[in-house]
Amino acid sequence: MTQDSQHETYPEIREAVQKLCARFPGEYWRALDREMAYPTAFVDALTEAGYLSVLIPEEYGGSGLPLSAAAAVLEEVQRAGCNGGACHAQMYTMGTVLRHGSEAQKRRYLPGIAEGSLRLQAFGVTEPTSGTDTAALKTTARRDGEHYVVNGQKIWTSRAEHSDLMLLLARTTPPREGAKRTEGLSVLLVDMREALGRGLTIRPIRTMMNHATTEVFFDDLRVPAENLIGEEGKGFRYILSGMNAERLLIAAECVGDAKWFIAKAGAYARERRVFGRPIGQNQGIQFPIAKAYANMRAAELMVREGLRLYESGANPGPEANMAKMLAADASFEAANACIQTHGGFGFAEEYDVERKFRETRLYQVAPISTNLILSYLAEHVLGLPRSY
Numbered sequence: 001m002t003q004d005s006q007h008e009t010y011p012e013i014r015e016a017v018q019k020l021c022a023r024f025p026g027e028y029w030r031a032l033d034r035e036m037a038y039p040t041a042f043v044d045a046l047t048e049a050g051y052l053s054v055l056i057p058e059e060y061g062g063s064g065l066p067l068s069a070a071a072a073v074l075e076e077v078q079r080a081g082c083n084g085g086a087c088h089a090q091m092y093t094m095g096t097v098l099r100h101g102s103e104a105q106k107r108r109y110l111p112g113i114a115e116g117s118l119r120l121q122a123f124g125v126t127e128p129t130s131g132t133d134t135a136a137l138k139t140t141a142r143r144d145g146e147h148y149v150v151n152g153q154k155i156w157t158s159r160a161e162h163s164d165l166m167l168l169l170a171r172t173t174p175p176r177e178g179a180k181r182t183e184g185l186s187v188l189l190v191d192m193r194e195a196l197g198r199g200l201t202i203r204p205i206r207t208m209m210n211h212a213t214t215e216v217f218f219d220d221l222r223v224p225a226e227n228l229i230g231e232e233g234k235g236f237r238y239i240l241s242g243m244n245a246e247r248l249l250i251a252a253e254c255v256g257d258a259k260w261f262i263a264k265a266g267a268y269a270r271e272r273r274v275f276g277r278p279i280g281q282n283q284g285i286q287f288p289i290a291k292a293y294a295n296m297r298a299a300e301l302m303v304r305e306g307l308r309l310y311e312s313g314a315n316p317g318p319e320a321n322m323a324k325m326l327a328a329d330a331s332f333e334a335a336n337a338c339i340q341t342h343g344g345f346g347f348a349e350e351y352d353v354e355r356k357f358r359e360t361r362l363y364q365v366a367p368i369s370t371n372l373i374l375s376y377l378a379e380h381v382l383g384l385p386r387s388y
């Protein structure tokens with residue numbers, strides 16, 4: 001047992017995920033990356049093994065495990081060089097249905113999601129004009145008899161082409177003077193199988209990494225009113241309530257990425273000989289890797305603290321945000337050290353370093369950018385005036 005593995009939670013899950021991931025080596029991801037293709041076989045394997053439904057309660061067909069089990073799964077996926085970005089959203093978007101959906105909705109959707117016959121991978125919040133300012137979103141859902149009629153546009157709706165359902169945040173009541181801007185937003189569960197071609201259009205966006213992200217257009221799309229989650233007008237609160245879980249899971253992924261980069265850099269530094277000795281003998285090579293390791297461990301502690309508080313029933317906004325920021329920084333620092341250690345080979349596709357480097361860079365921006373985390377801490381933890 002290594003120093004690292006002694007403190008890790010859920011060793012059996014981790015070992016089983018590592019075995020599964022070994023079936024999807026670098027060649028698999030490289031081929032997909034070239035074509036910008038979705039890792040269907042990998043996502044199917046994770047689904048069949050039950051890993052994407054660890055958070056769904058047993059009564060709805062999942063394994064009913066705590067958030068730290070989901071974090072262990074995603075961390076191992078990244079640590080193995082795979083990419084959980086293809087499917088991680090299912091773990092946290094499902095939570096909105098679980099916490100705020102009616103019993104009928106839970107019975108209708110959760111068992112299918114748990115067994116893999118229904119995919120809830122798409123999360124439509126961000127819009128091109130509103131960006132981080134979610135309350136300024138412009139997509140509307142107007143009640144018309146037994147339906148909502150949806151008009152507007154979302155951007156960066158990842159995995160929309162590989163999902164059956166989308167959790168959509170839209171404005172059901174225009175902003176009222178004097179009321180909070182976050183009021184009047186509602187969450188709808190859109191069945192994209194019925195909606196495509198009937199008011200829903202999806203357009204892929206090519207990005208610097210293979211992420212299956214899209215923009216989505218709504219043109220008089222009719223969504224049954226029974227697909228409203230919770231109460232009309234309270235959607236912002238529902239989305240917000242899932243964000244700490246989302247941040248902690250993304251942070252766990254970043255810790256996994258950092259571990260992959262550190263292991264990869266260490267292995268290369270031991271093996272590559274220049275000037276008649278391993279490059280890892282030079283402190284100029286050792287120190288950046290050692291520093292990245294220390295920062296990864298510190299971030300990992302914050303992730304664990306966030307998970308501990310979350311599982312004790314608290315709503316750990318500061319810890320979830322700090323964990324996400326520190327882990328994203330640690331993964332990118334490790335990525336940078338890894339590429340530098342590899343010299344020119346860091347840029348060659350066959351080493352997978354440049355691919356992982358591109359993939360982990362995302363987490364400085366999404367699902368929440370570093371600046372917004374710092375603003376949150378400044379305002380809500382340190383009591384400084386709101387800056388925006």
Ligand SMILES: Cc1cc2nc3c(=O)[nH]c(=O)nc-3n(C[C@H](O)[C@H](O)[C@H](O)COP(=O)(O)OP(=O)(O)OC[C@H]3O[C@@H](n4cnc5c(N)ncnc54)[C@H](O)[C@@H]3O)c2cc1C
Binds near residue numbers: 131156372
């Ligand atoms: C690959 C990818 C996948 C994504 N997947 C999804 C998804 O599935 N669903 C979804 O809803 N969204 C998704 N997103 C959107 C993502 O959450 C946003 O990109 C992110 O929240 C930032 O919003 P924005 O891009 O509109 O940036 P903007 O809000 O335009 O911000 C641009 C820059 O300005 C900074 N900034 C803005 N306001 C302030 C301020 N007040 N103080 C200091 N700095 C500020 C930001 O930090 C950022 O660096 C995804 C994005 C990407 C790139």
